[in-house]
Amino acid sequence: MDSDTILRLVREVPDHDGFPLVDDLHARFDALAAAHPDRVTVTRIGTSRLGEPLHSYRIGTGSHAAVIVGGVHPNEPIGSWTALHLAETMLGDDAEATALDVTWHIVPTIDPDGMRLNEAWFHDPYDRVFYSRHFYRPAPDSQVEWTFPNNHKSVYFDQVLPETLAFMRLIDDTEPELLVSLHNGEMGGVYYYLSEDLPDVIDVLHAVPRALGLPLDTGEPESPHLRELAPAVFAMDGVEEVHDYLEGLGVDPAEHIHGASSAAWALRHGALCMVAELPYWSHPDADDQTPTDESYADLLRRCADDLGGSGAELQRVLDAASPMLTIETPFLQGSRAFIPMLTATPETDRARAEREPADRMATVAERFGCEDLVRCFRLRYGGMLLRALEAETTAGTASAPLRRLRDDLAERYALWQAGAVTDAAPIPVGTLVGVQYGAILACASHVADPARASRPAMVATQRSGGA
Structure with a gap:
């Protein structure tokens, strides 16, 4: 899929009012499965801590496996619409699905329990004061994204959550060539994490927000140790780099590092890993x-x-x-x-x-x-x-x-x-979904490119913790 096609598709993403509640999100995916019983396979991959079944929806029969997981942080629901739009698109247009040659394994939300605790603001995500007043984020050792096994120097972590175990099982069963965990930020511009330095992909990652009128976030990075591959594109470094950085500052790494990430686990299978971080509100600064x-x-x-x-x-x-x-x-x-x-x-x-x-x-x-x-x-x-x-x-x-x-x-x-910023502009939800969707298509196009097998990977990081 070429960049012009990707840009056309992201411009066609419909807008939405707010975000779907957990029950609605699951009902929409179940309706897709019921409407396409020959093209959607539903697999239970685990159970949440409060007893909710966790399902993966397999769509397509391509030769390249991709795992797309939403709700890895339950206060980040942009990926709910992205996952649904991706599923609908791959089921609705055979030409696009065939062009990518990908089998999609989509988890709408891996932490439904935590996401329910944010639902009070899902109908109106544009008011930062209201959003923050009804905000919930799990403690680090209760976050699915950061509770993968980790064993590096002074840090050892094996308190894997049931949801994390389900995520691990899905990765090990599918051995994906692409992993995208669906995240988002709050304020500013668009930025990305990428596990390989891929100029062709980065060009599209830059072009997508530009086509949708969103700025890149070129200010203070989320973490000071991050390595920049390109403006607003950072290497997806693991806990090893964080450990060494904190140690160099004279700070005890064990006080700041616990589990590893989903990318650390997927890299064991050679996956390309990508995260698109999107804001709810933009600001020119x-x-x-x-x-x-x-x-x-x-x-x-x-x-x-x-x-x-x-x-x-x-x-x-x-x-x-x-x-x-x-x-x-x-x-x-x-x-x-x-x-x-x-x-x-x-x-x-x-x-x-x-x-x-x-x-x-x-x-x-x-x-x-x-x-x-x-x-x-x-x-x-x-x-x-x-x-x-x-x-x-x-x-x-x-x-x-x-x-x-x-x-x-x-x-x-x-x-x-x-004291909250009052001159920030809320971003239409459809625009945010478009950026995330376009980033997924860019990475999927890369892993499905027949010429890729003859090119050496330009690796941005290698993670060893988490065995």
Whole structure:
């Protein structure tokens, strides 16, 4: 499939109002299977922690296997529509399906339990304040994406979740040539992770958002250790590189690294792995390379102080509330994991700042990225802690001191909400799906290219942890 065809297809992706709820998403896939019994094979691959069946939908009979998994982080539902659109397209146009010569194994959501805890904002994903107030993200050791086995130097992890085991089983059974776990971010522009340095694929990854009017995110990368293959395209490095980077900063890697990723497991089978990270809201500063009058080192220190201060405020509330909490909700479990991270992360940023040249000025994009990360984490994890306290007030188990703590936190949270960026532009859901869909087609076209067998792979990373 050539790039012109891919760009035409992404422009044809329909728009949507919000995101499908879990039951609706499953019903839509089941309806596809019922309508095409000779072309869709449904396989149960496991069971969620709360007892929900996990299914993979096999579509096509191509000679190249691709695994596409949604809901790896349950607060990232753009992939729900992407998975459904991919399934519908491959079932609806024989010419396109035949051109790719791919057998698709699609999991609509691998963490339905976690996704249900975000459903309150799915009908209106454009309001960041409302989104954050009803936000849920599992603690790191409860995230499907980051609970694959890992054994590297000081880090050992084998607390594999049932959902992760199902994911592992699917990868091992299909031995895919392509793995795409469907992620998204929040604010800024589009960026990607790719396990191989593939100029032909990267050209399309750049062309797709440009064709849809979205900027690339060329500001502060998601993690400081990332290697850039091209603007807004990063090598999908594993925990080995993260470990060595943190060790070089004098930071204990065991405090920051736990399980490995789905890509680490799929690379054992030689898969090309790709992630397209998409924002709900765009902002012109995300792609502005104009230098500011603040050094990059000072920017890191300033934002580290802001983030650490916010983390300390939340930690004081959590510490005061903990003896009075009687309901062990996922919101409380997440708060106990993430709030200490807010106070620990600044240590790494301050160590980074010491290594930056004093005369290296931060760009507008870097400033926006660093500052918005502080806003994002305040809103996310302040909202989750509020949900944990409200579980008690709603159930009628909250003591008077706990109710006062809840009110105090709500007042502080309202100030953080007032500080949210107000000039960000919400992006149509169909446009976001188009970027993700186009990225999948670009990678699928690459793995299905007959000429690929005669070309050596340009490997961006090799992961050994996770055996």
